[in-house]
């Protein structure tokens with residue numbers, strides 16, 4: 001297993017009040033697997049990623065990365081956070097290549113990779129724009145390119161496409177699947193979009209409303225390569241959608257959504 005959550009709990013404190021964000025959450029991800037986590041708002045999805053990235057420790061339980069407990073910042077994972085954290089004073093190009101510069105990648109190679117990832121994310125014409133001059137969807141794409149460009153062994157993506165309209169989203173799915181099918185990186189993907197989770201994943205982990213626990217794990221045995229524009233019409237897709245919706249629906253009413 002590349003990543004394992006074992007009976008993980010996480011409490012937060014606000015003054016005297018305690019919030020239990022995660023309760024005995026357990027699941028794992030194998031090398032090369034594409035796993036999505038689906039769950040109501042506030043159930044602890046981003047918290048799981050923060051724990052795996054080593055940004056904060058669990059209150060109890062263990063997070064294992066390649067069988068070692070995560071006790072400090074985990075530099076082997078690429079983390080595309082829910083807030084894009086772009087550098088506002090740096091251009092698209094500079095935001096994308098920052099990680100490579102820090103790693104001391106040779107200049108010519110930086111150029112080459114930057115051109116490839118700008119093209120891949122449709123940002124070539126916006127290379128010299130600053131984040132404030134980009135749309136919400138474009139900012140997300142910069143954040144994605146910035147992480148994918150240095151090829152981390154595990155990529156964690158926190159609702160990366162939630163700001164995109166339905167069609168651009170499907171284009172991004174197509175692109176992400178193409179990248180993944182070529183590189184076979186491990187991907188841990190957070191979403192609240194059932195169709196997105198089914199289209200992309202090998203397995204979907206469904207969480208309950210807060211305190212987040214794993215409620216159900218569903219293998220997605222749809223054949224690959226998958227066509228994000230057509231997959232919704234297959235009877236197997238519809239069957240999986242119904243199964244996931246069944247598991248989610250009560251918790252969505254109990255969550256922070258309403």
Ligand SMILES: Nc1ncnc2c1ncn2[C@@H]1O[C@H](COP(=O)(O)OP(=O)(O)OP(=O)(O)O)[C@@H](O)[C@H]1O
Nearest residue numbers: 012013019021040041042043044045046047048082
């Ligand atoms: N740093 C923090 N300090 C205090 N409370 C926090 C902190 N981070 C998260 N929480 C609380 O923990 C709970 C889970 O938050 P989290 O961001 O993990 O939810 P989520 O499942 O990612 O939700 P969403 O789908 O809305 O992004 C929430 O109640 C949130 O208020």
Ligand SMILES: [Mg+2]
Nearest residue numbers: 045046082158
């Ligand atoms: Mg979140």
